[in-house]
Amino acid sequence: MKVLLHMCCGPCAIAPVGLLREEGFEVEGFFYNPNIHPYSEYIKRYEAVLAASERLDLNTIYHRYDFEHFLKVVSCVEDRVRQHSLCWRIRLEETARAARAHGAGAFTTTLLSSPYQDVLEITRLGREIAAAEGLEFVMRDFRKGFAQSHKLSREWELYHQNYCGCVYSEKEAIEQRAKKGLTS
Numbered sequence: 001m002k003v004l005l006h007m008c009c010g011p012c013a014i015a016p017v018g019l020l021r022e023e024g025f026e027v028e029g030f031f032y033n034p035n036i037h038p039y040s041e042y043i044k045r046y047e048a049v050l051a052a053s054e055r056l057d058l059n060t061i062y063h064r065y066d067f068e069h070f071l072k073v074v075s076c077v078e079d080r081v082r083q084h085s086l087c088w089r090i091r092l093e094e095t096a097r098a099a100r101a102h103g104a105g106a107f108t109t110t111l112l113s114s115p116y117q118d119v120l121e122i123t124r125l126g127r128e129i130a131a132a133e134g135l136e137f138v139m140r141d142f143r144k145g146f147a148q149s150h151k152l153s154r155e156w157e158l159y160h161q162n163y164c165g166c167v168y169s170e171k172e173a174i175e176q177r178a179k180k181g182l183t184s
């Protein structure tokens with residue numbers, strides 16, 4: 001079966017691609033992350049996905065950067081937990097639409113590989129969206145490959161981000177580094 005893999009960044013994609021291929025899936029990548037701020041950061045992550053896709057011999061679809069849509073949906077919400085959920089929903093819904101458009105019967109996301117994301121909520125959303133679209137959401141524990149992925153991505157000299165993606169997370173990361181007396 002063909003599975004469309006939503007890719008949040010290059011480093012996080014390495015283990016999921018390997019694990020899905022081991023299971024016999026035909027994997028195609030999908031880069032859609034309108035949450036990333038500022039645009040210069042988006043370009044860095046986009047270029048890391050390009051480089052990772054080349055290393056992995058992965059065909060990847062690059063979807064539009066509709067930052068305005070992210071702002072419209074998320075910026076009017078104050079609760080951070082709700083913001084995260086909406087942010088994941090936007091990306092998973094677009095991935096599901098693209099999966100249908102490109103003849104994939106299933107989709108999943110590299111967000112499941114991150115120890116910093118709420119895997120249970122992402123899985124709940126993925127399954128809900130999959131059911132509505134008549135697709136399968138492939139839930140796997142990609143976290144077990146996280147350390148190895150990041151080791152390999154350093155060898156490949158891929159860009160590693162130091163905050164989740166949106167302007168809120170950028171601000172929090174800068175504040176936390178300042179508290180620790182770090183300047184960058």
Ligand code: SF4
Pocket residue numbers: 035074083084087088164165166167168169
């Ligand atoms: S912190 Fe991360 S998951 Fe939460 S809204 Fe920002 S980019 Fe999305």
